[in-house]
Amino acid sequence: xxxxxxxxxxxLGQRLTAVYLAIxxxxxxxxxxxxxxxxxxxLRAWVANPPVTxxxxxxxxxxxxxxxxxxxxxxxxxxxIVGVRVVLLALVAFLFLASGLWGFKAIVIAIIKxxxxx
Numbered sequence: 001x002x003x004x005x006x007x008x009x010x011x012l013g014q015r016l017t018a019v020y021l022a023i024x025x026x027x028x029x030x031x032x033x034x035x036x037x038x039x040x041x042x043l044r045a046w047v048a049n050p051p052v053t054x055x056x057x058x059x060x061x062x063x064x065x066x067x068x069x070x071x072x073x074x075x076x077x078x079x080x081i082v083g084v085r086v087v088l089l090a091l092v093a094f095l096f097l098a099s100g101l102w103g104f105k106a107i108v109i110a111i112i113k114x115x116x117x118x
Contacts, residue, residue: 010069017066024059041114047107048114060103064096 037043046052071092079085 010073014066014069017062017069020058020062021066024055027055044110044114047110053107053111056107057104060100060107064100068092068096 037046047056072089075085075088075092079088
């Protein structure tokens with residue numbers, strides 16, 4: 001029963017994260033297509049806007065969770081040697097952790113620099 005529940009939770013989590021990602025990426029596309037920031041300072045000011053900051057800070061972990069569930073399922077289905085699967089999952093987990101920290105750092109730096117005249 002718990003294996004089925006974890007599969008259902010992963011399936012539902014991937015679908016919910018896909019909805020958020022689709023909506024946010026559509027928003028970004030429309031925003032930058034019709035109202036792109038004119039310079040670096042305008043971009044930083046836009047990122048420092050609290051709703052945008054919150055959406056961006058949610059975007060990275062949601063994107064990484066979505067990707068993790070997908071890649072984990074691919075590895076579980078197609079990599080039959082357990083040792084190789086564990087190594088691959090560990091490498092992907094490290095890559096995702098580093099990517100998430102980099103994204104968080106980039107957003108925080110943009111927010112800090114938005115208040116400092118360049």
